[in-house]
Amino acid sequence: MRTCLEVRDITKSFPGVIANDHVNFSVSDGEIHAILGENGAGKSTLMKIIYGLYKPDSGSIKLYDQELNFTSPRQAIQAGIGMVHQHFMLIPALTVAENIVLGGEPGNIRYRRRENIEMVRDLAKQYHMDIDPSAKVGDLTVGLQQRVEILKVFYRKAKLLILDEPTAMLTPQEVEELILVMERLRSQGIPIIFISHKLDEVKRISDRVTVMRAGKTVNTVETKSASAQDLANMMVGREVVLHVSKPPQEPGEPILKVEDVVVSADRSDKVKGVSFQVHRGEIFGLAGIDGNGQSELIEAITGLMPCKEGKIEFLGKDITHSTVRQRTKEGIAYIPQDRHLDGLVLDFELTENFVLRDFSAEPYSHLGQLNKKSIEEYSTRLSEAFDVRPRRIHALARNLSGGNQQKVILAREVSRNPELLIAAQPTRGLDVGAIQFIHNKLLELRAQGKGVLLVSLELDEIMALSDRIGVIHDGKLMAIVPGGEATREQLGLLMTGVDMEKEG
Numbered sequence: 001m002r003t004c005l006e007v008r009d010i011t012k013s014f015p016g017v018i019a020n021d022h023v024n025f026s027v028s029d030g031e032i033h034a035i036l037g038e039n040g041a042g043k044s045t046l047m048k049i050i051y052g053l054y055k056p057d058s059g060s061i062k063l064y065d066q067e068l069n070f071t072s073p074r075q076a077i078q079a080g081i082g083m084v085h086q087h088f089m090l091i092p093a094l095t096v097a098e099n100i101v102l103g104g105e106p107g108n109i110r111y112r113r114r115e116n117i118e119m120v121r122d123l124a125k126q127y128h129m130d131i132d133p134s135a136k137v138g139d140l141t142v143g144l145q146q147r148v149e150i151l152k153v154f155y156r157k158a159k160l161l162i163l164d165e166p167t168a169m170l171t172p173q174e175v176e177e178l179i180l181v182m183e184r185l186r187s188q189g190i191p192i193i194f195i196s197h198k199l200d201e202v203k204r205i206s207d208r209v210t211v212m213r214a215g216k217t218v219n220t221v222e223t224k225s226a227s228a229q230d231l232a233n234m235m236v237g238r239e240v241v242l243h244v245s246k247p248p249q250e251p252g253e254p255i256l257k258v259e260d261v262v263v264s265a266d267r268s269d270k271v272k273g274v275s276f277q278v279h280r281g282e283i284f285g286l287a288g289i290d291g292n293g294q295s296e297l298i299e300a301i302t303g304l305m306p307c308k309e310g311k312i313e314f315l316g317k318d319i320t321h322s323t324v325r326q327r328t329k330e331g332i333a334y335i336p337q338d339r340h341l342d343g344l345v346l347d348f349e350l351t352e353n354f355v356l357r358d359f360s361a362e363p364y365s366h367l368g369q370l371n372k373k374s375i376e377e378y379s380t381r382l383s384e385a386f387d388v389r390p391r392r393i394h395a396l397a398r399n400l401s402g403g404n405q406q407k408v409i410l411a412r413e414v415s416r417n418p419e420l421l422i423a424a425q426p427t428r429g430l431d432v433g434a435i436q437f438i439h440n441k442l443l444e445l446r447a448q449g450k451g452v453l454l455v456s457l458e459l460d461e462i463m464a465l466s467d468r469i470g471v472i473h474d475g476k477l478m479a480i481v482p483g484g485e486a487t488r489e490q491l492g493l494l495m496t497g498v499d500m501e502k503e504g
């Protein structure tokens with residue numbers, strides 16, 4: 001097989017951090033090459049260098065023996081490097097075809113409307129991807145939007161495809177479809193770099209894996225030759241436990257009561273009369289396919305969205321119409337699913353993000369003045385306790401790796417000593433070590449007699465941690481199943497609206 005990309009001794013430093021330290025790896029034609037590494041290991045930095053977003057301090061990159069020296073992504077795209085980022089860069093109001101040709105065509109994209117639709121139809125056929133070129137992107141599922149991003153890359157004649165954590169936002173069904181797309185591309189000889197934290201996916205679809213740790217490439221191995229455990233150990237540099245051990249525990253009294261709650265958005269009901277309770281010492285898991293009302297439900301509980309009907313009680317008090325601030329004060333903590341949008345202020349320092357909810361109160365403020373020393377001490381303590389890397393409390397949140405940003409949110413919310421933690425997709429984008437850490441934190445809260453409402457698209461996570469699992473479909477709770485008894489198949493069916501018990 002011909003070598004497509006050759007990365008030699010790439011080094012890149014930021015103030016106080018060597019993000020890439022003499023990194024070496026290569027990708028061959030028709031190969032799916034996974035890059036695996038802990039949060040902050042340097043994967044995104046490396047991809048940004050390959051894509052021309054950052055200039056390396058030293059080292060070389062060759063694409064089919066040609067030395068690359070990009071100063072912008074435009075040059076990388078022209079050379080044949082295509083990248084699909086975790087956060088899509090599409091324009092929702094435009095059609096699939098318009099989004100695909102945007103930036104590649106001079107003049108008005110609406111000018112050759114019919115030709116563009118035909119051209120995108122042919123392109124989709126050539127790469128075996130099913131998509132309607134005239135559909136509006138804003139109406140598509142996340143999985144289909146990703147397909148548009150991939151097609152856009154091939155419209156620009158990419159020779160190499162980089163997928164940065166492509167499965168992080170997908171439902172299990174969409175992951176299967178993406179894997180099919182990747183396998184077809186591989187059989188057409190297209191090389192793919194696949195960044196992921198999910199060992200099972202890496203094991204399943206990649207041919208080789210390069211493991212990065214603390215900015216260095218530890219090793220490149222044939223995927224077949226390494227077990228998931230081997231890869232996890234290589235990545236973290238120590239033995240990692242890949243399963244959760246949850247001690248048995250009797251739940252206490254109800255802490256949160258949700259009764260017949262209806263939530264409306266965009267002029268239709270998204271939550272249609274949901275009732276459940278979360279008890280002290282219990283992790284209540286909410287499983288469902290994305291977009292079935294779980295986001296609206298948790299936003300109604302946290303106070304971010306109004307309840308149209310029904311009642312929410314917390315610690316015996318009616319909080320249905322309380323403000324977010326009141327609920328936070330009463331003891332509800334919240335890890336939102338979108339850390340960029342709702343979790344952090346990206347242009348604030350870590351110190352400011354750590355005290356975001358409490359900065360105006362003692363001891364972080366006194367007589368209207370911020371108490372810098374106390375904020376710094378608190379931030380240092382949280383950074384250490386939650387292993388936020390690098391340990392620079394004055395770094396901007398924007399400059400942290402995705403996983404470390406997530407740890408900052410978790411640290412802030414858990415350290416407020418809440419009675420109830422609502423955790424939405426708490427481990428999205430995290431590496432195995434960090435997942436283990438967060439799972440243990442949720443179990444610690446449970447052991448302390450607190451309540452946890454866990455919302456996750458990861459069935460394995462829900463099944464491993466929850467004492468009871470509520471399955472939501474089309475805004476309704478299909479069933480509440482004891483965690484220990486739930487099976488993947490049963491949950492999968494309930495998530496698609498099929499209740500075998502009721503169907504007999």
Ligand SMILES: Nc1ncnc2c1ncn2[C@@H]1O[C@H](COP(=O)(O)OP(=O)(O)OP(=O)(O)O)[C@@H](O)[C@H]1O
Nearest residue numbers: 014019039040041042043044045399400401402403
């Ligand atoms: N623009 C920047 N300025 C300062 N430091 C940065 C910048 N970008 C990345 N870093 C630092 O470089 C290191 C590597 O980060 P990078 O985002 O490459 O990690 P990653 O392996 O992609 O992590 P994750 O899996 O969490 O996304 C981290 O310590 C990060 O804080």
